[in-house]
Amino acid sequence: EAGVAQSPRYKIIEKRQSVAFWCNPISGHATLYWYQQILGQGPKLLIQFQNNGVVDDSQLPKDRFSAERLKGVDSTLKIQPAKLEDSAVYLCASSLAPSYEQYFGPGTRLTVT
Amino acid sequence: GESVGLHLPTLSVQEGDNSIINCAYSNSASDYFIWYKQESGKGPQFIIDIRSNMDKRQGQRVTVLLNKTVKHLSLQIAATQPGDSAVYFCAEMLTGTASKLTFGTGTRLQVTL
Numbered sequence A: 001e002a003g004v005a006q007s008p009r010y011k012i013i014e015k016r017q018s019v020a021f022w023c024n025p026i027s028g029h030a031t032l033y034w035y036q037q038i039l040g041q042g043p044k045l046l047i048q049f050q051n052n053g054v055v056d057d058s059q060l061p062k063d064r065f066s067a068e069r070l071k072g073v074d075s076t077l078k079i080q081p082a083k084l085e086d087s088a089v090y091l092c093a094s095s096l097a098p099s100y101e102q103y104f105g106p107g108t109r110l111t112v113t
Numbered sequence B: 001g002e003s004v005g006l007h008l009p010t011l012s013v014q015e016g017d018n019s020i021i022n023c024a025y026s027n028s029a030s031d032y033f034i035w036y037k038q039e040s041g042k043g044p045q046f047i048i049d050i051r052s053n054m055d056k057r058q059g060q061r062v063t064v065l066l067n068k069t070v071k072h073l074s075l076q077i078a079a080t081q082p083g084d085s086a087v088y089f090c091a092e093m094l095t096g097t098a099s100k101l102t103f104g105t106g107t108r109l110q111v112t113l
Helices: none
Strands: A003-005 A012-015 A021-022 A029-035 A044-050 A052-055 A066-068 A075-079 A088-095 A110-111 B010-014 B019-024 B033-037 B047-049 B057-058 B062-067 B072-077 B088-095 B101-103 B107-112
Touching: A003 A075, A003 A088, A012 A021, A021 A088, A021 A110, A029 A075, A044 A075, A044 B101, A052 A110, A075 A088, B010 B019, B019 B107, B033 B062, B033 B072, B047 B057, B047 B062, B047 B072
Parallel strands: A012 A110, B010 B107
Antiparallel strands: A003 A021, A021 A075, A029 A044, A029 A088, A044 A052, A066 A075, A088 A110, B019 B072, B033 B047, B033 B088, B057 B062, B062 B072, B088 B101, B088 B107
16 A cells, blocks of 8 residues: 655745645555654644535644645645744655544655755 | 764664653643654654554564553663664544544664664
């Protein structure tokens, strides 16, 4: 079974620029998550989708971050404009449903200079 | 690749010894707990889970212990191997509609030969 795919794997941008990340979950997984992992810390949930609807975005900085999951499959996470403190690994995960095992992708490492 | 956590607590064990990694969780209402392993440049990988109605669960070479009285979780790895070297995170969840997963601070396990 193919795992969660993410691209790009690495991205370097200057502050105030915009960036987008893409995630393709495991086929059949209804729930999709985006996490931010700052170096030295555990992943922090940014947003959770159930099919194409948002279940939880309470920790998403909505003034600069946005995410969508059109058609309930792939998802994109965007940052505009980026700040230095956004430097982190952005992880996408998927599960069959909430409370089921989450499978993580390899992440996108973002460096904001 | 760059390390997942450069300043995490580190546990150093010799190959063949048993490892015990501890974790304190925060929400006394959490009813589901998971241990993840994260290698450098990869997303977290599920190791073992336990529900709050249990206090011990065993897998292949791994055992998780749950003490709800003091909100403590531990992961025991038997006969530790070099391939076990990674950062280990515990995570807690209050299952329900959203079932948000909250990660703790990680521990780096270094296996020496």
